[in-house]
Amino acid sequence: MTVESTVFVIDDDEAVRLAIKNVLESVGLRAEAFASPREFLKSERADAPGCLVLDVRLPGASGLDFQNELAAAKVEIPIIFITGHGDIPMSVQAMKAGAVDFLTKPFRDQDLLDAVQRAMKRDRLRRALQTEVMEARKRFNTLTPREREVMELVNAGLLNKQIASQLGTSETTAKIHRGQVMRKMQVQSVPDLVRMAERLGIPSQKC
Amino acid sequence: MEFLRKLFSSSDFMPHGYCYLWQPALIWLHVVSDTLIALAYFSIPLTLIYFIRKRRDVPFNWVFVCFGVFMLTCGATHAMEVWTLWHATYWLTALASVPTALLLVGLIPKALATPSPEALRVEIAERKRTQEDLRKAKDELERRVEERTSELRKINADLLAEIVQRNLAEEELRRSEDRMRSLVETVKDYAIFGLDPSGRVVSWNVGAEHIKGYDAKEIMGQHFSRFYPPESLPINQPEMQLRVAAAEGRFEEDGWRVRKDGSRFWANHVITALRDRDGDLLGFSKITRDLTERKRAEEALRESEEQLRLAQKVFGSGVWDWNPRTGVVSWSEEHSRIFGVELGRRDRPWKSFLQLVHAEDRARLESEANYALKPSGELDVEYRVGRADGQVRWVVSKGRTHCGDGDEPIRMIGLTQDITERKQLERALLKTQTELAHLSRVMTLGELTSSIAHEVNQPLAAVVTNGDACLRWLAAEPPNLNKVRESVASIIQQAARAGEVITRIRALAKKATPQKNALRIDELVFEVIGLVGGELAKHHIFLETELEPGLPLVFGDRVQLQQVVLNLIANGIEAMSTVTGRPRELSIATKTTEGGQILISVRDCGSGLAPELIDHVFEAFFTTKQAGIGLGLSISRTIVETHGGRLWATANPAHGATFQFTLPLAAGAAA
Numbered sequence: 001m002t003v004e005s006t007v008f009v010i011d012d013d014e015a016v017r018l019a020i021k022n023v024l025e026s027v028g029l030r031a032e033a034f035a036s037p038r039e040f041l042k043s044e045r046a047d048a049p050g051c052l053v054l055d056v057r058l059p060g061a062s063g064l065d066f067q068n069e070l071a072a073a074k075v076e077i078p079i080i081f082i083t084g085h086g087d088i089p090m091s092v093q094a095m096k097a098g099a100v101d102f103l104t105k106p107f108r109d110q111d112l113l114d115a116v117q118r119a120m121k122r123d124r125l126r127r128a129l130q131t132e133v134m135e136a137r138k139r140f141n142t143l144t145p146r147e148r149e150v151m152e153l154v155n156a157g158l159l160n161k162q163i164a165s166q167l168g169t170s171e172t173t174a175k176i177h178r179g180q181v182m183r184k185m186q187v188q189s190v191p192d193l194v195r196m197a198e199r200l201g202i203p204s205q206k207c
Numbered sequence: 208m209e210f211l212r213k214l215f216s217s218s219d220f221m222p223h224g225y226c227y228l229w230q231p232a233l234i235w236l237h238v239v240s241d242t243l244i245a246l247a248y249f250s251i252p253l254t255l256i257y258f259i260r261k262r263r264d265v266p267f268n269w270v271f272v273c274f275g276v277f278m279l280t281c282g283a284t285h286a287m288e289v290w291t292l293w294h295a296t297y298w299l300t301a302l303a304s305v306p307t308a309l310l311l312v313g314l315i316p317k318a319l320a321t322p323s324p325e326a327l328r329v330e331i332a333e334r335k336r337t338q339e340d341l342r343k344a345k346d347e348l349e350r351r352v353e354e355r356t357s358e359l360r361k362i363n364a365d366l367l368a369e370i371v372q373r374n375l376a377e378e379e380l381r382r383s384e385d386r387m388r389s390l391v392e393t394v395k396d397y398a399i400f401g402l403d404p405s406g407r408v409v410s411w412n413v414g415a416e417h418i419k420g421y422d423a424k425e426i427m428g429q430h431f432s433r434f435y436p437p438e439s440l441p442i443n444q445p446e447m448q449l450r451v452a453a454a455e456g457r458f459e460e461d462g463w464r465v466r467k468d469g470s471r472f473w474a475n476h477v478i479t480a481l482r483d484r485d486g487d488l489l490g491f492s493k494i495t496r497d498l499t500e501r502k503r504a505e506e507a508l509r510e511s512e513e514q515l516r517l518a519q520k521v522f523g524s525g526v527w528d529w530n531p532r533t534g535v536v537s538w539s540e541e542h543s544r545i546f547g548v549e550l551g552r553r554d555r556p557w558k559s560f561l562q563l564v565h566a567e568d569r570a571r572l573e574s575e576a577n578y579a580l581k582p583s584g585e586l587d588v589e590y591r592v593g594r595a596d597g598q599v600r601w602v603v604s605k606g607r608t609h610c611g612d613g614d615e616p617i618r619m620i621g622l623t624q625d626i627t628e629r630k631q632l633e634r635a636l637l638k639t640q641t642e643l644a645h646l647s648r649v650m651t652l653g654e655l656t657s658s659i660a661h662e663v664n665q666p667l668a669a670v671v672t673n674g675d676a677c678l679r680w681l682a683a684e685p686p687n688l689n690k691v692r693e694s695v696a697s698i699i700q701q702a703a704r705a706g707e708v709i710t711r712i713r714a715l716a717k718k719a720t721p722q723k724n725a726l727r728i729d730e731l732v733f734e735v736i737g738l739v740g741g742e743l744a745k746h747h748i749f750l751e752t753e754l755e756p757g758l759p760l761v762f763g764d765r766v767q768l769q770q771v772v773l774n775l776i777a778n779g780i781e782a783m784s785t786v787t788g789r790p791r792e793l794s795i796a797t798k799t800t801e802g803g804q805i806l807i808s809v810r811d812c813g814s815g816l817a818p819e820l821i822d823h824v825f826e827a828f829f830t831t832k833q834a835g836i837g838l839g840l841s842i843s844r845t846i847v848e849t850h851g852g853r854l855w856a857t858a859n860p861a862h863g864a865t866f867q868f869t870l871p872l873a874a875g876a877a878a
Contacts, residue, residue: 012744013665015701019672022694026679026687057661057744065747084661084668084741105668109675 005120006030006050010040010066011082012058016105020053020082023109029116037066046075049127051100051119053112056083056090064090067097076126078119082107133199139185140200147184150177154190155197220295223288234292241288248282251275398495401481404488406431406449418474418497420467431493434464436471452478452491461498473502516541523625527606529557530618531580536560538623545602545625547594565591565599572604580616584608589626601630640845645718647842648770651777652716661741662708666701673697711738714766715773721764721849725873728761728768728797728805729754735772736795739780746780746791753796761805762873767846771854774839775809775866782813782863789862800869804852808867816864821856843868 007024009031011017017033024031030050034040036058056063067079081094081102091102100122101115143151146167153163164174187193227233252275259271291297391399391412398415400408407430411423419426419434432445439445439462452458458478463471475496481489516539519525525542529535537554544550546563561569568590579586586606591599606621652659677694680687711734732754743750761768776793783791794810816824825844840854847854847868854868 013669015669015697015704016665016672019669019676019697019701022690022697023672023676023679026676026683026690057741057747059744059747059749062747084664085657105664106671107668109672109679112672 004049005123006032006045006048007053007116008040008045008050008077009033009053010035010037010058010063011053011055012036013055016055020112023112024116027113037061037063037069046070046077049123051078051080051116051123053080053082053116056081056087056094064094064097067094067099071097078122078126080112080115080119082112129199136185136196136200139196142184143181147177147181150174151181151185151193151197152202154178154181155194155202220297222291222293222295223297224292227292237292238289241285245282245285245289248278248285251278251282396496398493398497400426400431400493402431402449402478402491402493404453404490406445406491409490415495418466418472418495419464434495436463436465448476448478449491452480453488456480464495472497472499474498524622525624526620527604527623528618528620529576529606531557531616534558542623545600545623546592547596547598547600563592563594565593567591576619579606580608580619582608582610582614582616584616584619586619586621600625601627637849640842640849641721642718644767644770644842644846647774647839648715648766651770651773651839652712654777655739655742658739658742658745659708659712661745662738663705665741666705666708669701670698670705673701708737711769715769717766719766721767723762723764723850725760725762726765726768728758728807728870729756731765731768732772732795732797732807735769735776739773739776742777742780743793746784748780748783748791748793751792751794753794753798755796755798758797758799758805760873761850761870763850763870764846768850768870771843771846771868772807772809774843775868778839778866779809779811779813779863782811782815784813786813786862802869804869804871806867806869808865810859810863810865812859812861812863815862816856816858818858821858824856825854840866 007029009017009020009024011020011033012035014035017035021031021033032043032045034043037054040046040052054063054066058066061069063081063083070077070079076098078100079094079098080100081091082105083090083102084105094102100119101111103111103115140148140151149167150163153166158166160171160174160178163178164171167174182188182193185193185196187196224234227237255271255275255278287299290299393413395414395417397412398418399412400415401410403409407428408426409428411421411426415426416422421429430445432440435445448458448460456479459476461473461475464474464476465471475498477494479492479494481492483489515526519539519541523541523545525539525545527536527538527542530537534557535554536557540550540553543553548563561573564572572588572590575588576586578584585608586604589601589603592602593599602623603626604621604623606619608616608619611617673694677691677698680690680694715738732752736750736752740750772795776795779793783793789812792812794808796806796808796810798806800806825840844854847870851871852869854866856864856866858864
């Protein structure tokens with residue numbers, strides 16, 4: 001377990017949030033409790049590694065609203081929802097929006113801890129991926145406009161000949177550009193390049 | 208004749224002076240001597256005149272006058288002597304001398320009668336005596352005269368005074384008669400007119416004109432029977448009345464009379480016989496007073512008394528009148544009926560009256576009555592009457608104090624109404640209201656089930672989670688006992704919290720007779736918030752509370768007042784259910800008003816109230832919700848009003864509405 005990771009607990013009911021914090025700490029997790037999303041945002045910990053245990057029913061904006069708010073702000077901290085009552089449509093909505101789990105109070109501590117573990121793992125993966133994307137973007141930024149064109153076409157599954165015809169160049173020129181792309185993007189194979197393009201959000205044009 | 212003419216002519220004679228021409232000095236001697244003699248003679252009468260003027264008391268003073276005249280004529284003869292020296296008018300001398308002689312002859316007897324000095328002396332002495340007596344008599348007389356005069360003067364003065372007074376009196380009488388006449392003539396409310404012995408009108412005042420409609424000109428000389436209604440004429444009423452008046456001096460009756468226009472009026476009539484000093488009948492005076500108004504007023508009074516009696520009977524109300532000075536309460540028949548006492552006995556001393564009042568209410572009635580016993584004091588008190596037949600009746604007494612000039616209460620008058628039936632209805636209504644309130648409460652609780660479950664669930668979740676944590680702290684190597692202790696403390700706290708919620712819900716769900724106690728309103732509000740917290744969260748509503756610290760206690764039924772707050776919050780939540788795009792805020796505030804009441808307000812920022820709905824939201828079965836039955840606000844208003852408060856709604860300036868209610872303070876309330 002990474003020491004820096006923290007579980008952020010947001011519940012307006014003080015007794016509940018302190019109890020959750022208590023049980024998390026009892027297994028050696030770092031936990032911080034907040035009475036409201038606003039309080040959490042104020043602490044500027046939204047980008048910290050960890051996960052969020054969020055009560056669905058909150059005064060003002062609901063937990064689901066906050067989930068959307070975070071998504072819109074591209075804060076992708078994993079969220080475990082807890083709710084006082086099993087509201088199925090709400091849990092479906094939360095899960096669709098990317099929640100890690102949806103627990104109904106009172107929950108078994110193991111369920112919470114499992115969910116927290118999953119969330120932590122997802123956070124770690126997310127952070128790794130994020131690092132990868134950032135690296136890929138850094139590399140992508142070194143490409144010339146022509147190389148970016150070539151990369152898009154490769155990503156779209158075109159052969160050198162086809163690329164040359166598309167760009168109105170010779171096949172050799174296309175081959176050289178492709179080599180440059182592979183080198184700058186630091187990939188060994190076309191599938192690797194395609195995966196990287198995917199992370200960068202480059203659409204795979206199927207012509 | 209010729210002789211006579213010659214005799215009186217001067218031309219035929221020679222002036223006397225010629226005789227002395229032989230010695231002219233003789234002429235002058237005669238002139239001087241005669242002149243001196245004449246002067247001497249003339250001086251004597253002058254002296255005599257002086258004498259008698261000074262001595263008017265001298266008797267026979269006419270003698271002196273005669274003597275004087277004699278001397279005067281003697282002197283004149285001598286003067287004539289001088290005249291004849293130069294003029295031959297001897298007849299003139301004769302004229303002076305002959306009458307003188309004749310006069311003297313006539314004087315002689317008188318001169319002889321003049322007393323001699325001796326006789327005069329005697330006579331004078333006698334006369335002096337007589338005069339003395341006379342003087343005495345005269346003094347006496349004068350004294351008497353003086354006395355009599357002063358008496359007369361006094362009488363005179365008295366007479367004068369009396370005359371003055373009489374004049375004044377006459378003047379006054381005249382004036383008073385004038386006044387009387389003008390009074391009689393101008394008095395409008397009385398017809399005053401005179402009749403001759405046969406009953407014909409001889410005088411007529413303005414009042415008569417006013418009341419009867421005839422003017423003086425047309426009625427003078429007419430018979431007074433025309434004032435009588437036709438039916439009284441065949442029985443000869445007018446004549447009969449005159450006859451009675453003539454015989455007895457006066458006749459009086461109240462009866463109908465007829466005006467000129469034929470309309471009738473009820474009037475009081477007095478016919479008085481007028482007689483002179485000898486007792487002969489001069490005629491009659493007749494005074495008529497129009498009593499139509501009074502008769503009408505009497506009839507109205509009778510009617511209103513009858514109405515009052517009937518009203519008392521119909522409304523089961525009795526009139527009473529308490530005189531605090533005599534300490535006696537008197538009352539109407541209906542009042543006796545209400546109190547179940549014998550109808551005949553209509554007053555009692557206050558203390559004895561109080562014995563009729565139910566023992567438990569006696570002290571209260573007495574203190575209320577004494578409190579109202581002040582200027583413009585009003586009594587309004589409900590109490591029970593323990594009747595002799597064993598029945599207990601509820602009555603309400605309302606009265607007002609009347610004061611004398613010095614503001615001291617002199618009486619309190621009022622009504623007492625039997626309200627036993629009303630009280631029974633009120634009890635039945637209260638029961639219904641209580642049941643309805645309970646029903647509404649249970650329904651509200653039903654609507655809030657999930658929220659209430661949440662309210663129980665929250666502490667339970669905390670209990671379970673803390674329990675798990677506790678086990679893990681125990682299982683740790685070494686066990687973290689501090690954390691174990693904290694966890695267990697929290698478990699106990701949260702278990703208690705869950706228990707409280709359940710207790711509160713049970714109280715709300717229980718069907719209980721309202722019981723009023725002194726309450727802390729903020730505590731009550733917090734208890735309700737504790738039940739609806741979940742509901743608020745479910746609807747993403749921010750709750751804001753502004754509870755004034757240290758509010759005085761209110762007096763009321765905890766459950767019912769919680770129901771009101773609960774209804775208002777539920778109403779606010781509902782109103783905000785469609786709000787998007789702005790925070791949903793519900794604000795609950797308590798404060799004291801200037802009127803010394805407590806004001807509890809619940810403000811939402813929901814869809815608000817259309818002005819035309821504001822008056823209807825408190826009506827039963829009025830609802831804008833699809834699921835509601837529209838009883839919550841109606842019941843809330845009933846509850847608040849039975850607590851002596853007021854519940855109303857106002858639209859907020861921006862969004863939503865504010866529902867607020869007041870509650871009176873508990874007697875002698877302190878925070």
